[in-house]
Amino acid sequence: MIDPMQAVLQLTSRASLFPANSRYHGIDTMSMETADCRTIVYIKRRFVPEPETLASALEHTVVQGERLDHIAARYIGDPEQFWRICDANGAMDPSELTEVAGRRIRVSLLERISGVNYG
8 A cells, every 4th residue: 555645745855855755855956166266065055944934733732752753654644754843833943842741732734735724
């Protein structure tokens, strides 16, 4: 059976240096030449979406000792996509989301799609 998240990612993907589940997938590279004629290739800046532009899938209540990668595995199906939960909550430090038991965190999968009613 095809994983639905992977199917969506494949539909929206283009050639990338990073796998489809990476936060850097689809971000272009740039290059610059140094004074000593070396070429340095780097990844363009990733702009983190505003949390309110993301469609909420659900809320999760953190329990003592829980890890963000485990939450991502449970709801998204891939522990390496913990960054989606960070984006949905405006968190720059992933550990801050699970520090306090009882905290409610948003789980969001994709940016909102124009014309879709999210209720």
